[in-house]
Amino acid sequence: QSALTQPASVSGSPGQSITISCTGTSSDVGGYNYVSWYQQHPGKAPKLMIYEVSNRPSGVSNRFSGSKSGNTASLTISGLQAEDEADYYCSSYTSSSTLEYVFGTGTKVTVL
Amino acid sequence: QVQLQESGPGLVKPSETLSLTCAVSGYSISSGYYWGWIRQPPGKGLEWIGSIYHSGSTYYNPSLKSRVTISVDTSKNQFSLKLSSVTAADTAVYYCARHVLGSNWFDPWGQGTLVTVSS
Numbered sequence: 001q002s003a004l005t006q007p008a009s010v011s012g013s014p015g016q017s018i019t020i021s022c023t024g025t026s027s028d029v030g031g032y033n034y035v036s037w038y039q040q041h042p043g044k045a046p047k048l049m050i051y052e053v054s055n056r057p058s059g060v061s062n063r064f065s066g067s068k069s070g071n072t073a074s075l076t077i078s079g080l081q082a083e084d085e086a087d088y089y090c091s092s093y094t095s096s097s098t099l100e101y102v103f104g105t106g107t108k109v110t111v112l
Numbered sequence: 113q114v115q116l117q118e119s120g121p122g123l124v125k126p127s128e129t130l131s132l133t134c135a136v137s138g139y140s141i142s143s144g145y146y147w148g149w150i151r152q153p154p155g156k157g158l159e160w161i162g163s164i165y166h167s168g169s170t171y172y173n174p175s176l177k178s179r180v181t182i183s184v185d186t187s188k189n190q191f192s193l194k195l196s197s198v199t200a201a202d203t204a205v206y207y208c209a210r211h212v213l214g215s216n217w218f219d220p221w222g223q224g225t226l227v228t229v230s231s
Contacts, residue, residue, distance in 0.1 A: 038218075044223075051217035089157065091160075091218075092216065100173065103150075105157055
């Protein structure tokens with residue numbers, strides 16, 4: 001199973017909104033609402049930001065939102081802040097002969 | 113709150129077996145959830161290795177399945193990873209995490225441990 005496709009980098013100015021895409025197929029992103037998103041600062045462990053496409057865990061800022069259309073999931077960060085500068089990864093369940101989970105290629109978010 | 117901590121050798125020789133343990137605190141593994149291993153080669157993305165339930169039921173990444181064994185010790189509230197016949201390509205930071213298998217999310221994560229494969 002290949003990794004889900006994300007843009008290598010996305011940038012924005014403080015206060016702006018940015019959107020990170022995560023493109024898969026009908027066997028993963030498009031077929032199930034089991035997409036999650038993770039934020040990873042340098043040298044740190046990933047942190048869950050969104051689960052089941054659009055649900056935010058307790059404690060995660062409402063500036064982070066998720067959505068899905070067809071085979072592409074998206075993470076939007078509104079009111080961009082310096083602390084949002086990090087790597088972001090999507091993940092999806094993927095159907096095959098057995099349960100399997102795949103991550104995206106990762107996106108570096110830069111706050112200008 | 114739930115906390116996870118990886119431990120194990122930081123250096124493994126090629127062709128040998130990598131062994132790591134993840135100690136869980138603040139939650140009893142026997143109470144439910146799957147528990148997973150994920151790795152990240154230096155400067156690269158995340159890769160799911162596999163996940164285990166307290167009953168011992170496991171799911172593995174097909175690309176690693178022939179070399180991976182994940183086991184659980186409920187008496188010690190920990191689970192373990194063994195990866196055999198390692199090469200330099202297995203050099204990575206290895207993370208353990210609680211895995212909500214049915215809906216696919218990992219939370220929380222351990223801090224990660226770097227394992228280098230080198231002679």
